[in-house]
Amino acid sequence: MTVVSVINYKGGVGKTTVTANIGAELAYRGHKVLLIDLDPQASLxxxxxxPSQWERELADDRTILQWFGTVLNDGGTAPLDRYVIAPTMVNDIISEHSAGRLDLVPSHLMLTDADLDFAADLGGSRFQHGSPRFLPLHRALASALAAPAFEAYQVVLIDCPPNFTMVTRTGIVASDHILIPARPDYLSTLGIDYLRKKVSELVTDFNRVAAGKVEQISPEILGIVFTMVQYSSQGPLLALRDFINHPATIEIPRFATMIRDNKTLFAAAGEQGLPAVLLPNANINVQYELQQLTSEFLAKIRP
Ligand SMILES: Nc1ncnc2c1ncn2[C@@H]1O[C@H](COP(=O)(O)OP(=O)(O)OP(=O)(O)O)[C@@H](O)[C@H]1O
Ligand SMILES: [Mg+2]
Incomplete structure (x- = not known):
């Protein structure tokens, strides 16, 4: 099982879209995939x-919010498998094609409250390393995913909110890799170096506290994926090229595949309960890029 967090400090850069499409394409190709939505916006x-099904069947007791609630009550371990659901629309399409499966741990709009409770539990918002709760809370998701119920999954993708609060940190601690979607513009590329720094600080802090007690962590940055790229007939617009080359200047790997801008296709995707890559009769260019991105992703996590 490989766990990958999808994160960027910048909002609206395509994190959720990349998570949903790579996850669905992997499942379509026969993999067992688990998506975890850690964002209170619950876009994934x-x-x-x-939303009405979510409200009726899940909101009260079957989302990541309630799971984090039991984590806080039980001191850091709580089974996660009873919060896993199999969305029907996408799995109907997948099952016609392969034995793959796409499961989801849904989020909740109140998840920001869990972050506040976490902070309080650790003795304030600065996450005191001396707190006896530091390790169990940071490892909550990692421990939960180590349960036998999750052995069947080959890939777990975690859609992170655009911040670095406790909920996000549980995702990073559970991850083998970090995937960073970004738009090729000034503000989206600005925070990438800072994100790398925050991840490395978390890893250092965690490993210092974990030394001799639990396994060390070493989440690696898999690379930056550029999304919403605008093209001319010659390729990406000239004005975007400096931003596309930015990762190389800060020595962060970049995916060769980029996802072009296509408002029509991506606007339609959510409403139908299917990610763009699985929409029938859609724009071939973008779907091809999403398939390519998935192949590149697989090659990077299984070198
Ligand atoms: N390649 C694309 N072309 C056009 N629109 C896109 C593309 N990818 C994503 N979008 C749209 O852009 C918006 C933001 O995308 P998305 O929700 O994936 O970003 P995000 O980084 O997860 O945002 P947030 O920070 O709010 O979680 C959505 O409306 C989505 O449908
Ligand atoms: Mg999102």
Whole structure:
């Protein structure tokens, strides 16, 4: 099982879209994939589920919010498998084609409250390393995913909110890799170096506290994926090229595949409960790029 967090400090750069499409394409190709929505906006959840179904069947007791609640009550370990659901629309398409499966741990709009409770539990917002709760809370998701119920999954993708609070940190601690979607513009590339620094600080802090007690962590940056790229007939617009070359200047790997801008296709995707890559009769260019991105992703996590 490989766990990958999808994160960027910048909002609206395509994190959720990349998570949903890589996850669905992997499942379509026969992999067993688990998506975990850690964002209180719950966009990943609503990419696959109707909000009214979410409200009726899940909101009260079957989302990551309630799971984090039990983590806080039980001191850091709580089974996660009863919060896993199989969204029907996307799995109907997948099952016609392969034995793959796409499961989801849905999010909740109140998840920001869990972050506040976490902070309080650790003795304030600065996450005191001396707190006896530091390790169990940081490892909550990692421990939960180590349960036998999750052995069947080959890939776990975690859609992170655009911040670095406790909920996000549980995702990073559970991850083998970090994937960073970004738009090729000034503000989206600005925070990437800072994100790398924050991840490295977390790893250092965690490993210092973990030394001799639990396994060390070493989440690696898999690379930056550029999304919403505008093209002319010669390739990406000239004005974008400096931003596309930016990762190389800060020595962060970049995916060769970029996802072009296509408002029509991506706007339609969520409403149908299917990610763009699986929409029938859609724009071939973008779907091809999403398939290519998935192949590149697989090659990077299984070198
Ligand atoms: N390649 C694309 N072309 C056009 N629109 C896109 C593309 N990728 C994503 N979008 C749209 O851009 C918006 C933001 O994308 P998305 O929700 O994936 O970003 P995000 O980084 O997860 O945002 P947030 O920080 O709010 O979680 C969505 O409306 C999505 O449909
Ligand atoms: Mg998102």
């Amino acid at each position: 959840t609503f990419s696959f589920l109707d």
